[in-house]
Amino acid sequence: MIIIHKASHLLKQLERKKADGKSIGFVPTMGALHQGHLSLLEEARKNTAFVVVSIFVNPTQFNDPADFNKYPVTIETDILQLEEAGCDLLFLPDLATIYPNGTNNLPTFDMGSLETLLEGASRPGHFQGVCQVMNRLLTLVAPEKLFMGQKDFQQCMVVQRMIHLEKLPVELVTCTTRREPDGLAMSSRNMRLNENERRQATAIYRAMQIIRQGLLAKQPSPEILQKAALQELQQNGFEPIDYIAITHPATLEPFNSDDLNAGLSAIILVAAFLGKVRLIDNLKVG
Ligand code: AMP
Numbered sequence: 001m002i003i004i005h006k007a008s009h010l011l012k013q014l015e016r017k018k019a020d021g022k023s024i025g026f027v028p029t030m031g032a033l034h035q036g037h038l039s040l041l042e043e044a045r046k047n048t049a050f051v052v053v054s055i056f057v058n059p060t061q062f063n064d065p066a067d068f069n070k071y072p073v074t075i076e077t078d079i080l081q082l083e084e085a086g087c088d089l090l091f092l093p094d095l096a097t098i099y100p101n102g103t104n105n106l107p108t109f110d111m112g113s114l115e116t117l118l119e120g121a122s123r124p125g126h127f128q129g130v131c132q133v134m135n136r137l138l139t140l141v142a143p144e145k146l147f148m149g150q151k152d153f154q155q156c157m158v159v160q161r162m163i164h165l166e167k168l169p170v171e172l173v174t175c176t177t178r179r180e181p182d183g184l185a186m187s188s189r190n191m192r193l194n195e196n197e198r199r200q201a202t203a204i205y206r207a208m209q210i211i212r213q214g215l216l217a218k219q220p221s222p223e224i225l226q227k228a229a230l231q232e233l234q235q236n237g238f239e240p241i242d243y244i245a246i247t248h249p250a251t252l253e254p255f256n257s258d259d260l261n262a263g264l265s266a267i268i269l270v271a272a273f274l275g276k277v278r279l280i281d282n283l284k285v286g
Pocket of ligand 1: 029037039040147175176177
């Protein structure tokens with residue numbers, strides 16, 4: 001595996017691969033890698049000839065500086081895992097490589113209602129930061145295909161919109177969420193949970209299942225299902241709960257009884273805190 005820090009070295013390497021006719025796959029991450037990240041790499045290896053993974057903890061997407069400061073960094077084990085999993089090139093830029101003119105006056109993107117709904121509402125500025133770093137990374141790597149996780153469903157929608165706005169010639173491939181055997185979605189943040197919180201964390205998956213079963217049975221109403229799921233989270237120590245929402249997958253607008261009776265598909269989205277750790281997850285139904 002080639003490890004590269006500088007933008008100019010990256011461009012030189014990729015130019016060579018592209019001249020050889022190799023398709024480039026790209027998996028952007030913030031490190032503290034787990035099987036979820038590696039499943040994206042696996043998917044990229046199946047679909048493209050040369051796979052680039054980046055590790056960069058992007059400060060502009062953290063609306064809470066404490067969250068940024070506590071973000072886990074495990075670079076040595078990350079490198080070993082990537083090597084073993086068959087990553088071709090690891091891009092490890094520093095702040096100045098990603099933001100050569102600093103982080104003030106970065107471009108902003110018109111995200112429409114994605115910026116005011118759910119994650120957008122709970123984390124002001126977060127999605128602008130995501131777009132800023134993704135715009136820069138996609139310009140540098142210029143991959144044919146970009147692999148991202150459905151775990152961050154709204155993030156995928158935002159990045160798809162930015163790709164469209166900027167007319168970037170890249171296909172976004174959204175990959176399924178890897179879970180622990182008890183249903184908890186794998187996440188770098190899970191390593192910050194203590195033993196008790198780790199046990200309680202499984203309530204997210206149960207809460208989503210309560211809603212899923214109800215939607216499939218077409219009763220009770222989405223509002224009642226939402227309350228039952230909320231209770232499941234509260235009883236297991238989640239506080240505060242930013243949202244537990246049943247929405248339309250294309251718009252993230254609320255899903256109501258008429259939609260349920262019409263048999264439309266839905267997506268359940270959850271974001272809530274256990275202690276100081278904020279966890280998010282989602283589940284598609286139908
Ligand atoms: P992060 O390092 O948290 O920014 O995540 C990097 C990429 O990995 C994003 O596209 C995430 O959606 C994806 N990802 C994170 N957790 C999982 C998971 N459990 N399963 C699949 N993909 C994931």
